[in-house]
Amino acid sequence: MKSKTETIFLSGLIAGTLDVTAAIVVYGFILQKTTPIKLLQSIASGIFKKEAYEGGTKMAWYGLSLHFLIAMTFAWFYFVIYPYLPFLKRNPLISGLLYGFFVWIVMNLIVLPIAFPALPEKHLDFTLIISILILMFCIGLPIAFITRKYYSSNR
Template sequence: MSTITTSGHAQTASGSLIRAILLAGFVAGTLDIISAITVSGVYSGSFRPIRLLQGVASGAVGKSAYEGGVGMALVGLIFHYCFAMMFATVYFLLFPYLPFLRRLPVLWGLLYGIVAWTIMNGVVVPLSKITPAPFNWEKALINIAILMVMIGLPIALMARKYYSRKLVHQE
């Protein structure tokens, strides 16, 4: 296992990678949930983050999530961050094997956001206990844009930064 030195501290490459993935997932997840709550508030006319997060939890536990109060909203938030971490993990693990990701990270990050939206809406939601709403192009395009900018872009930029630094500091 290679050792990377940053700021005079030695750390294993795998530990550094895990921290980078967790940070990217946390940043992307935070940006995404803030955007989702904001857009949801605009569409519904009221600010209801607890309800939105209960909706996330309902994917696993069904409609009873809406009766679970703040506790179920926290479950939804945990699920939300788990998905953000999963998307960060996949991108970070693919990055060293797909050289084209190093070039044009903004483009690939934005495209990765479309991939994330497609996976969530084409696989995750249909397999969940969420009752699907009728398709709405306006909402879909807004949600795609959010995932492009708030999930794909930060993950791609953070992966590029991590791997650029890793190559520079590798002993």
């Protein structure tokens, strides 16, 4: 990686792409709980509320854009804290998985309850475990490994 910006952008882009792809495959095709358009509209509904579901593909594009903005933000945050937390440098596999779990906590216990105050209560079930695993493997790991590569090659 040549620059900090390039590293953050690449890790956010890869993590965001893996995450949205996993969500579409798991929730849209395997579990058949939603469609790709509805899934993306639900992301947009964090800002546009009910209007997101009436806005067709335009709102799906807004949802996708918001999704990547969030992924870039988490990539930026990890990149910034990496030099200050020695345990992140020891093992990118463990730190990536833990960071993915941290992302799940932030999104599900802070961000989503603020955006959607009437969310149903969470229960430890298959869907919850899948959502955690998706963020651990699709967000945490790529961000951890790409950030480590940048810092290792730019000592």
